[in-house]
Amino acid sequence: MKHARASLEISATADEVWRLISEFDYWPQWGPTVLAVASNAAAVGHGVTGRVKTIGGLWLPFTIVEVEPGRSWSWKVAGVPMTGHSVTDLGDGKIMVEFTVPMLLAPYVLVLRRGLSNLKRMAEAGP
Secondary structure, eight states: OOEEEEEEEESSOHHHHHHHHHBGGGHHHHOTTEEEEEESSSBOOTTOEEEEEETTSOEEEEEEEEEETTTEEEEEETTEEEEEEEEEEEETTEEEEEEEEEGGGGGGHHHHHHHHHHHHHHHHHOO
16 A cells, blocks of 8 residues: 655754654654554553544544564554654654555645644754
8 A cells, every 4th residue: 555754853962752642642742643552551552542632522443453662663543554754763863753644544644744844843842
């Protein structure tokens, strides 16, 4: 399946950014369309399920479908393949974060770019 992509270089450690994109408590802080997350888990893991509250107040079920710990994860929302998230260590205290979305949802890249900007601001501000 082809994907549309958005990426951004961030001056932070891969571990710090992984924490921000994988732990549910942080999602509403950087995700423009995420208002809240409800799950029995605290972070992404293969097969983890939950619900995400989107703008407009709609709660949608999600399942984490792929995880490479510390590196990448992707999910389905309401049974539909959605965004992929990856972190690549570039060395010298810099990382590349990439978000992907199925090509059918390519206009959503604008939202992904906003999320990356939010993530950069959070990560570079420190803990």
